[in-house]
Amino acid sequence: MTDKVNLLVIGEGGREFAIAKKLKESASVDHVYCAPGNVGMPSVGVEPVAIAENDFAGLIKFAKDHDIKWTFVGPEDCLVDGIVDDFHAAGLKIFGPDARAAQLEGSKDYALNFMNNYGVPTAKHASYRDQTAILEHVDQFGYPVVIKENGLAGGKGVVIAQDHDAAVQTIKEMFASGQARIVLEECLSGPEYSMFVVISNGHYRILPMAQDHKRAYDGDKGPNTGGMGSYSPLPQLSAADRQRMIDEVVKPTVDGLVKGEYHYHGVLYIGLMLTTDGPKVIEYNVRLGDPETQVVLPRLDTDLYQLVDAAINDQPLPAISETAEASFGVVLASKGYPQKPIHGQELGSFPEGSEVEIDYANVTGTLSHLQGAGGRLLMVLAQAGTLQEAHDRVYAYLEKLDQPECFYRHDIGAKAGL
Incomplete structure (x- = not known):
């Protein structure tokens, strides 16, 4: 057998925890480093590295010094800022789109123009630089109307205004x-x-599908967040509808990337809505999503290292094999998230058992004495033979917690009949 390889994951949240954990499972992988990582990562054999995700020069030096075969980029900010371009210029292999392709997430207007150019179905839309012009036209969209910040907003720059006054x-x-x-x-x-x-x-290859829950509170109430929970598979999605998504959305998107000479090597997240007129794209992200990654990767039977290695090196992509088990996860967030999350609350420890796993994100301290660092702190996950069983395990664990300065949604998976 050839020597095992060293890998680097960029980022510090729950998504990167899940990516690094999955890569570490590969028989081909020796060390997985994560920069900057978080205090929970050693629990799954991943080594945090104290280099900021936007310190491209420091990351490049680390990759060269530690014989990193390739780097996997988690966060969108790095991609939009050109980390892939810098790594390539340094002669290093990296998984993610370059800065030009990352504009598909970096600019809503850019992404919508791409969809228009290559026949990808999406909502009726218009973009404005001038406040007077947008206020003159907002009523033409009817209500409710979706209002989006053009740039990166961490999943939170979207408002659905119910009437004229709210829109203004x-x-x-x-x-x-x-x-x-x-x-x-x-x-x-x-x-x-x-x-x-x-x-x-x-x-391309399509990973197991998931459903995210963006609103902060039960019943899809409250402001948009980065995501409060997710699950996979999706019993309510028929095979025919999934195939229609592939035919009408995925294929023209990938064809557009080729025609536009994007030379895309990475993950493309497609946020879809299944309307009465068929599937339509809500948004593109140029990386794995958080919290969906945490439930998608446990269901991936295909070796993630082998899949990414083939993609980076333009080799034939291995087929996707999914486990039969269901995966379900709920985010524990700081009170006040997303507007004004509190920081520094004492969390103690989160013992794992055979029933659940913990994917750590925004925490500091030690595993036996954790503190919150604001936002989404961690995710409680379960894999089981059925979604209902996984759901029940996660909520049984959460209900026993005494965390008055945190909150979670109680209705993750309701749309799947749970």
Whole structure:
């Protein structure tokens, strides 16, 4: 057998915890480093490295010094800022799109123009740089209307305004906060789904699908967050509808990347809504999603290292094999998230057993004495023979917690009949 390889994962949250944990399971992998990582990662054999994710020079030096075969980028900010371009210039292999392709997430307007150019179905939309113009046209979209910040917003820069007054207030607040461009979209209706596509310059494989829950509170109430929980598989999604998503959305998207000469090597997340007119794209992300990654990767029977290694090196992509088990996860977040999450609360420890696993994210301290660092702190996960069983294990664990300065949603998976 050839020597085992060393890998580097960039990022520090629950998504990167799940990526690094999955890569570490491969028989081909020796060390997995994560920069900067978090205090929970040693629990799954991953070594945190104290280098900031935006310190590209420091990351490149580390990769060269530690014989890193390739690097897997978790967060969108690094990709938009050109980490892939810098690694390539240094002669290093890295998994993720370059800065040009990352504009598919970095700019809502750019992504919508791409969809228009290559026949990818999406909502009726328009983008504006001028506050007066957008206020003159907002009523033309009907209500509710979707209002989006054009740039990166960590999954939170979207407001669904129910009436004219709410729309005007939101638009004024977004421009006042420094937004240079705002996008209006018609409000689509239907179930939402998350599709993750591993792309290697025109070739692709689709990972197990998941459903995210963006709103902060039960019943899809409250502001949008980065995601409060997810699950996979999706019993409510028929094989025919999934195939329609592939035919009408994935194929024209991948064809567009080829025609546009993007040379895309990485993951493309496609946020889909299944409307009465068929599937439509809500957004593109140019990386794995959080918290979907935490439930998708445990269901991937295919060796993640082998899949990514083939994609990076333009080799034939291995087929995707999914486990029969269901995966279910709920985020524990700081009180006040997403607007004003509290920081520094004493969390203690989160013992794991045979029933659940913990994917750590925004925590500091030690595993026996954790503190919250704001936002989404961790995810409680379970894998089981059925979604219902996994659901029950996670909520049984959460109900026993005494964390008054934290909260979680109680209805993750309701759309699957749980």
